[in-house]
Amino acid sequence: MERKFTRENFLDFLKTAVPNYRGDPDFLYEASEAAFAAIPSLSSQSPILARFAYSPAKIVFYLVGEHAFYLEAHPGKKEEELTKDPNYLSFLVSYALDKYYTNEHLSYNEGSFLSSYQPEVSTLELYLNYILRTLRPKRKGDPTSTLYVDILGKGLSMAHCILDLLVGGYETEAFSTWRTLHENECILLTLVRAGEKAVKSYLEHLHYALAFRGALKSKEETDETFLQIKEEMRLHALKSKDMKRFIEYGWLYEVEGFDEESGYKLNFRDGVERSAGLHSYSKVYEMSSEIAHSSPLLIYSRRSYFLLITLINLYESFFRLEKVFSSIYLGSASESEKKRYGALREAYYGELMAAYEKSKKRFSRLSSKEK
Numbered sequence: 001m002e003r004k005f006t007r008e009n010f011l012d013f014l015k016t017a018v019p020n021y022r023g024d025p026d027f028l029y030e031a032s033e034a035a036f037a038a039i040p041s042l043s044s045q046s047p048i049l050a051r052f053a054y055s056p057a058k059i060v061f062y063l064v065g066e067h068a069f070y071l072e073a074h075p076g077k078k079e080e081e082l083t084k085d086p087n088y089l090s091f092l093v094s095y096a097l098d099k100y101y102t103n104e105h106l107s108y109n110e111g112s113f114l115s116s117y118q119p120e121v122s123t124l125e126l127y128l129n130y131i132l133r134t135l136r137p138k139r140k141g142d143p144t145s146t147l148y149v150d151i152l153g154k155g156l157s158m159a160h161c162i163l164d165l166l167v168g169g170y171e172t173e174a175f176s177t178w179r180t181l182h183e184n185e186c187i188l189l190t191l192v193r194a195g196e197k198a199v200k201s202y203l204e205h206l207h208y209a210l211a212f213r214g215a216l217k218s219k220e221e222t223d224e225t226f227l228q229i230k231e232e233m234r235l236h237a238l239k240s241k242d243m244k245r246f247i248e249y250g251w252l253y254e255v256e257g258f259d260e261e262s263g264y265k266l267n268f269r270d271g272v273e274r275s276a277g278l279h280s281y282s283k284v285y286e287m288s289s290e291i292a293h294s295s296p297l298l299i300y301s302r303r304s305y306f307l308l309i310t311l312i313n314l315y316e317s318f319f320r321l322e323k324v325f326s327s328i329y330l331g332s333a334s335e336s337e338k339k340r341y342g343a344l345r346e347a348y349y350g351e352l353m354a355a356y357e358k359s360k361k362r363f364s365r366l367s368s369k370e371k
Contacts, residue, residue: 027083031063035093052105062096112169113307120355123348128160155184162314171306172291179288185317186276194255201251208247308363315356
């Protein structure tokens with residue numbers, strides 16, 4: 001069991017952990033003391049709850065959230081009146097403790113094959129955390145200046161999300177998220193390889209997409225953009241029914257080697273994925289799409305199978321994204337930054353590869369048993 005707060009420690013904790021809190025700190029301290037005092041009684045009534053050591057810090061967070069939400073949801077209530085109402089104090093403590101125990105100790109769990117402490121997860125998570133922290137100040141959300149970094153950052157964020165889902169026991173959900181990650185990496189790899197003309201066209205098609213969804217500033221700008229879209233479609237002998245796929249994939253015309261007569265098409269699998277050199281993933285992508293669209297495969301899935309196929313494809317996507325990171329970021333990084341990343345890579349890249357190979361062997365054994 002963690003030690004409870006003294007009043008002084010509590011106020012310091014609140015100031016540090018919840019810097020934007022604008023409520024009455026003394027009332028919150030009173031509420032936390034009431035919550036901690038209620039725990040022995042709850043534990044004596046429930047053998048299940050008695051098994052758990054409680055976290056004062058987390059209980060305080062629940063109290064902060066409940067109190068702030070109540071004030072926002074009831075604008076007619078004044079805090080100074082509520083803090084003097086013993087019924088409100090009881091209500092606040094009851095809600096906070098109920099949610100704390102239910103969500104922190106008694107939450108629903110699918111049961112997981114993976115732990116966040118296993119190197120299959122912890123090593124990749126370490127890499128992702130390092131790179132995402134490095135990229136954060138460089139991600140401006142401005143496609144005209146930070147397009148590569150923004151796409152790369154979003155892809156690595158999805159990779160982190162996939163790890164969280166796998167640890168939580170949500171294998172099929174993780175696999176369907178990999179589908180989006182794969183789309184992301186294919187766009188990035190295609191743009192990086194194709195260069196400036198493709199990037200310029202991609203940015204134009206982002207503008208077209210805004211016009212298509214009615215998100216431009218004025219009707220005049222929207223009308224002008226649609227005239228431009230129709231003119232470009234005419235040059236490529238496309239019809240009105242092709243507008244949506246042209247808006248989404250028409251930038252591929254500026255990618256060297258994109259030729260519809262050679263089997264390329266304005267879609268993901270025969271357009272972006274093929275241009276990225278990853279068309280060999282088309283069957284895995286198709287399976288992931290079935291999961292994403294809630295086919296019977298989602299409902300009656302083999303969890304161990306989807307754990308491993310997701311983990312393997314996640315590793316492979318990461319390896320490709322890490323190369324892009326190395327080329328984009330490290331090319332302009334300072335010597336000290338390069339040394340830090342070099343030390344990380346030297347220490348952990350081998351373990352990451354070993355975890356990847358281990359997962360492939362496990363998948364191979366599993367697939368052999370099922371034949």
